[in-house]
Amino acid sequence: MSITQAPTITRHARPSLAVFVAHPFGLTLGAPGDDATHEAVARTVLAEAEREHPAGTIVATGFRWPDDLRARQLRKQAH
Amino acid sequence: MHGAIHPREPDGVGFDDAAAQYDGATHPFDEVERLHLRKRLVPDFEWLDFDEPSPRNAPGVPLRDARIGLVVTGGVHVPDQRPARTIGEVRLVPVTATQVRLTHGGYDTERAMQDPDVVFPVRTLPRLAEAGAIGSVAPVVASTMGYIPRGVNVLERVVPPVVASLVAQQVDLALLVPA
Numbered sequence A: 001m002s003i004t005q006a007p008t009i010t011r012h013a014r015p016s017l018a019v020f021v022a023h024p025f026g027l028t029l030g031a032p033g034d035d036a037t038h039e040a041v042a043r044t045v046l047a048e049a050e051r052e053h054p055a056g057t058i059v060a061t062g063f064r065w066p067d068d069l070r071a072r073q074l075r076k077q078a079h
Numbered sequence B: 001m002h003g004a005i006h007p008r009e010p011d012g013v014g015f016d017d018a019a020a021q022y023d024g025a026t027h028p029f030d031e032v033e034r035l036h037l038r039k040r041l042v043p044d045f046e047w048l049d050f051d052e053p054s055p056r057n058a059p060g061v062p063l064r065d066a067r068i069g070l071v072v073t074g075g076v077h078v079p080d081q082r083p084a085r086t087i088g089e090v091r092l093v094p095v096t097a098t099q100v101r102l103t104h105g106g107y108d109t110e111r112a113m114q115d116p117d118v119v120f121p122v123r124t125l126p127r128l129a130e131a132g133a134i135g136s137v138a139p140v141v142a143s144t145m146g147y148i149p150r151g152v153n154v155l156e157r158v159v160p161p162v163v164a165s166l167v168a169q170q171v172d173l174a175l176l177v178p179a
Helices: A007-013 A035-050 A069-074 B029-040 B124-130 B151-168
Strands: A002-004 A017-020 A057-060 B020-022 B025-027 B067-072 B090-094 B140-144 B173-177
Touching: A002 A007, A007 A017, A007 A057, A007 B029, A017 A035, A035 B124, A035 B173, B020 B029, B025 B029, B067 B124, B067 B151, B090 B151, B140 B151
Parallel strands: A002 A017, A002 B173, A017 A057, B067 B140, B067 B173
Antiparallel strands: B020 B025, B090 B140
């Protein structure tokens, strides 16, 4: 299974199961030092492995980023 | 390519990358990335598409007993390893490595080096094992550098050594963490 930060790209690869986390590129599990979020992301993602999702499913989660870094990355205005 | 095309979910449902502004127009992010790569680096870049998804192989044990094999694409390597290149290479990194490097042109590696766990969760996953949420973490992480413009190179040069590593370690569930 995979985490994805870009479902429109993941749809090309069509992995067996992907879980969408709306974090910026390079900050997949969360902010540096934010162990609680890293753990919450990992737990949430791995829990989906035990659910009956058809192959190719991309599961949406509620993880979001508090500032506009991700939005600027999607416009290629930030690294 | 390999048979019937399966119906897909409506595009953009629940996903924020369905529409992004780039070069004065609105595109889904995969198109932004395609245009960006064509303009900057690979003039004939195209996504590699598959007619069908990879099949699901459910772990044979409950998650709390599962050995998790970690695969990362953030360009992780230990200091004496040459960084993985865009042609598609894999570096095997111990999950206990105390010093790693992140070599990748597609994200801010300096920011991630403040805490490599953000793209290389070798601190987080063992904590889940200690808490009983998962069984264990495989001792070797398969790492590639995810900017590989030729999709066929991923299939031919990255997938085989990654699979070999996961099989050798008898993982129950592989988790790919992108950067």
